[in-house]
Amino acid sequence: MGKQSMLKAVGSSETGTFGGSLMKALLIVCFAMAIGWIISSFLPRPIPENVHVYFHQSYLDRAFQRADRSYLATGIEGIVTFLTLYLFVTWKSKGAVTPNMSAVGPISSRSALLLGANLALQCCLLLVVVGLPFAWYKGYYLEKTFGLSRLTLGGWFLEFIKGTFLQLIVYAVIGGVAAFVIVRFPTKWSYILTILFFLGSILVAYIYPIVIAPLFNKFVPLEDETLLSEVKGLFAQADIKVDKVLVMEASRKTARSNAYFSGVGNTKQVVLYDNLIQNQPIEEIKLVLSHELGHWKLGHILKGVLLTTVGTFVILTAFSLAFGSSGATLSTADFQRLFLYLVLFCMLASYALTPVSSYVSRKHEIEADLFSLELTKDPDVFIAAMVSLARANLSDVSPPPYIRWFAWTHPTTLERIALAEEFRSSLEAF
Ligand SMILES: [Zn+2]
Structure with missing residues (x-):
């Protein structure tokens, strides 16, 4: 009724x-x-x-x-x-x-x-x-x-x-x-x-x-001189002007490691977890950062909103x-x-x-991965960084296909490693 x-x-x-x-x-x-x-x-x-090669x-x-x-x-x-x-x-x-x-x-x-x-x-x-x-x-x-x-x-x-x-x-x-x-x-x-x-x-x-x-979290500007100059070099190489690189004090709350890019216009910033800086070598941090720059350069936030x-x-x-x-x-x-x-x-x-937005998000992540590979031209570091990130986050490196299709916003770790291997072959072909 x-x-x-x-x-x-x-x-x-x-x-x-x-x-x-x-x-x-x-x-x-x-x-x-x-x-x-x-x-x-x-x-x-x-x-x-090949999973046992890495894990x-x-x-x-x-x-x-x-x-x-x-x-x-x-x-x-x-x-x-x-x-x-x-x-x-x-x-x-x-x-x-x-x-x-x-x-x-x-x-x-x-x-x-x-x-x-x-x-x-x-x-x-x-x-x-x-x-x-x-x-x-x-x-x-x-x-x-x-x-x-x-x-x-x-x-x-x-x-x-x-x-x-x-x-x-x-x-x-x-x-x-x-x-x-x-x-x-x-x-x-x-x-x-x-x-x-x-x-x-x-x-x-x-x-x-x-x-x-x-x-939810405390943020401080990145102060490590060596890392900061490496970061600035990377930004210059990617032709990006960024004044805000922040470190999130995540280690008080979690063992997880990550980095992200957020903001629009003058609130744009790159955030690195302190765990990432403490536990990973500088080359891997730069790789993670260059992936975030990829999102920035390719306008992924705006595309996501659209x-x-x-x-x-x-x-x-x-x-x-x-x-x-x-x-x-x-x-x-x-x-x-x-x-x-x-x-x-x-x-x-x-x-x-949800599967539609997950699909588009995975496409964006692949684009950002390719951007980072092209910028750093170092598939070995890319693979090492993916393995370190997976270990820090206890990631499911090979999820059930349906769940991956439905909700995976990123390609799986093994897919990302395969992308780097492909990139290596394309480098060697030249
Ligand atoms: Zn990403």
Whole structure:
């Protein structure tokens, strides 16, 4: 009954039926994808013969064991999350509205803003509570068991709380703005929200290094004179002007080693984990850095934002086509249903589209790897750096193919090594 009245209010009965079927189909696709994920976490993985050239069997056993446990938890988490949100949306759509809001007469854009923020907060809190055991298991228990985390349980929980607060703010803002736009511009909301999403993503990418990252970690400028002059030489060689190379004090929290590039315009910066500087030779640090410069030079942040904007446009347009955007004025109860369906639809559709974003991300990583190989012309150092990074992070160097296809944002360590070998052959050919 609840669904029926919403569909009548937001579109013709035909589009409404189509919307209902589309939602069901999407739910089934997401379930099937998550089940596939769980099954593949139990299947034997392909182990290429050359793996033992780079990794000892005892390393592989530990890495695979950690990875398999983490995959299983992720698969179950997906199913539990869809189910919880689906039940919540169905229950909330049965007509219940906040008592102090009138269910009679069309909703104003101002009340929609408040209701949207409120509903988004409720969804976010629900997802946080449901996700907590998985976050603890993957982010604390497994990290601790396999010697990666150096945090206490209290320290981990503090990080979790900080992350949750940030998430709640983001959800409330997005929910409020989206609700306002939907009611204020009933026929054009999907276009307007896409543009706002793009601008918001650029803003977040801009403020991330100066506002968000410092909430979680301490950063200091790179001071090691030798390394700094090597780094500057590398930048000059790549014809890149960078004034910000920062060191993240990661070693207090983790044994993991990494580097990343973030920011837009004048907040652009390269960040190296202190673990990387302490544990890896200077040639390998330069290699890792040149990979990050590749992302910079090739505009991968902007390309990533553009891609998610296209994804957002597709999802919002599909929703507005399926559920109708007749421009009819909605009552509070109808709006609440429409909004909750939109939340569920966005979550399911972005899960189903994960393989697309993973694929594009892997392409970008390959481009950055090639950039670093061309800049350094040293496949041996490249391979050594990949092996060191894998060891420091206890990486799954040969993940199950389905899981790699679905969620691997980087090529696997063995694929990256193969790329360097290929590059070596091409060097020798000249
Ligand atoms: Zn990268």
